[in-house]
Amino acid sequence: MKNGKALFARAAFVLVLLAIGGVMMVIGRGHTVYLDNKKLEYNGQTYGTPYKVEVYVNGEKVAKLYDRERGMATCIGQTFRMTLDITQEKGGDKTTQSYTIQLPYNMDGVIINLPAYLAGLGEDAYLSEFIPSPEEAVPEETETPGGEEGFEMPSMEESTEMPSST
Amino acid sequence: MRENLAERNTLSGRVRAAANAFGLPRLIIAGFLLLMFIVAPFVGNDFWTQISNVINRFSWNAILVLAMVPMIHSGCGLNFGLPLGIISGLLGATLSIECGFTGTLSFFAAILIATPISVVLGAGYGWLLNKIKGGEMMIATYVGFSSVSFMCMMWLLLPYHSPTMVWGFAGKGLRTTISLEGFYDKALAGFWQIKIGTLEIPTGTLLFFALMAFLMWAFLHTKTGTAMTAVGSNPTFAKAAGVNVDRMRLLSVILSTWLGALGILVYEQGFGFIQLYNAPFYMALPAVSAILIGGASVNKASIANVLIGTFLFQGMVTMTPTVMNSVIHMDMSEVIRVVVSQGMILYALTRKTEGGGR
């Protein structure tokens, strides 16, 4: 029966690993959040922009948005928390408010329209997917690897990354 | 029905026997190459151009592969330390140009200069290998690597001055590739070259290889040569018979190193360039896999193995990129080459050595 027990323990171990993996896939999913401070027409109504919005994520200032500007923040997991310092009129008072937005799992880039969100509209109004144009994606590189004789040259691996970290 | 079955049995039996005699991996590669040759004309590659390419590549590399033979014969295993010989050849080549030789003369001058260098380096290398019998292959690999990286420094530091070879702006330090135009570019290949339509045969190079192969064959049949083979196949017996084992091994290593030097010179005259710095690093591996594809094992090799192996390996290397590209528009040749050649070395290493060696 000893064998059976060992097998069971192993199966349990694999299952635990799989479970951890599954959890990691959910909580580790990264999103790039684009915050737009842009006028929006929705259902015939126009939502105007505040004069200035300062965005804080995790206590760090990630953007200061005037009208028609876009800020960017990253988020790991599906819950995006931010704190907004909103100045409605030039020279007016700041109002500080924290918000929590649920992000859809399968979107890499998420655009959030702040005026629509602040006005309390539905998700389909303020949230849309950011689709990068392929040209501007990453610098072109078509070169495939391989040395002259097929056995790649010994590159000085460590040399390329000299004092990159501070 | 029964007859049919019986016939098939004997046929398959016969095929299997033939396959065993010829070696299965070799059969597969030969079949693959044959397929390439058949397919090539249909996908728009000129058959004769392909043939000339293969023959050319064969002529460049054959002597490098031949350099494997002496060390395998004396039981020193596969010569992964070939870069050492290559370095002697490179020294010969650069010194010959530095001394002002030009044209075909520079080729022979290079051989003359490379010979003493390769003998000295080979002697040191052989002495080392005699001290570490049993671990030759690994140490040979690293002797090769160390010498190449050492020479990388030397190419920069040695006082070369010939303006065709040094960096133009600094006036010192050799370039990574040196063109041989005006020196010994096609020194052998141009000799009695045959041109029929698109077919080109570098007669001179082939003749030179034939001469070397013949000399090697003749050497292996002299008294010294047979003694060397005896050392390789059964060192205890050879010792009992009064053969000086260490001397034989030393001789074989020197011979291998010298052939390596010669081989790189022949390669350069065909290729048209001297490649320095990192280029020799992995030159041993194609030569090793070529002779193994030819049917050699870790402790047995013949001239026929060299011929067949070089032809199959170089055929595969030259044919796959062009044919692959025209068939599926994907250049997988690189991957195929690495997998086949390394697979071949692995296959040889995992086989039990005959005579229960070590």
Place this chain on the structure above:
Amino acid sequence: MEEKKSFGAAALEFASNNIVPILFVVICAVCIPLSGFSVSYLLNEIVTRMGRNIFLILCLLIPIMAGMGLNFAMTLGAMAGEIALIFVADWQIWGIPGVVLAMILQIPFSILLGLLCGSILNRAKGREMITSYIISFFLNGLYQLVVLFMMGPIIPIKHFSIKLPRGYGIRNTVSLLNMRQCLDNVFAVTIGGVKIPVLTFLIIAVLCLFIVWFRKTKLGQDMRAVGQDMEVARDAGIHVERTRLISIVISTVMAGFGMIIYLQNMGNIATYSSHSQIGMFCIAALLVGGASVDRASIGNVFLGVILFHTMFIVAPRAGAAITGDSMIGEYFRVFCSYGVITIALVMYETKKRRNKSKTAQELARAAAEETAKEAAK
């Protein structure tokens, strides 16, 4: 055998046994002042590199224990780690969860590769090192086949930043910007301008404990027995092949973890070259620490990393200071890595031969005494 040795003889023996570390101490001592780096910069670099490399080097210890020499095929684990990281990058899992997921994901790959490698090595007893060295090249070919041709059409990769524009294959570099140094930054402590990646060192400490513990288990004892003498171990009822196989699998899996730690520190994968030199550098570092082909300890690993990487950092600048050409230093450190491996291999082989001939002489003497006794009767 003499019981007492004079101090001079003992010192000489110590020197000849530790020639490689001593040589490196001398090289470093000469190069450090020449390079002109500040102490804090140097310390920072060394600590970073320790965190990055030690895990990878530790994975070499277990095959050495099992008598299989330096495992050049640890690159297989590195490849498994890279493949796992490519998937994780494609799925856009960031930060520590990404690292953990990659670590879990690489286990099946590296077990598979380890089994393959181990069974090949079992067929090449007595020349494991050269065989494992060739295996690393062979698998590199297969890796390219998978990553360059199968990823895309056969293995789903959807992310445009990873895939080559032609539609199949992975780009030359895969960015891990979103998990860059995420392990190192947890609990990181900065002392006098030197950043210490505490979590990474904790992981390394756990691994060291594991190795110490493993040596005492039944399996560990078996491995050492197999490493001492395969035939004796077999007679004692140990499954020699199985034990060797397990040692390679463990090494490969650990190399996979190590590679992920290494790459999260670097912040990007050089898809086709990251793994190819890793084996060589790790082995060189281990040997610099005074290990040999059949004997290596955790202490060797730490000493080796410090000495080897100090040389690695200072050599280019020192070379430039001496010769006025920074390339000389670059070549010099490559030469050192190869030279160290060569020296260590030569020393190991000569020692092995000397021991063999010593035992042979003893046997011969015993036999001669026997015959003399016989004759006396």
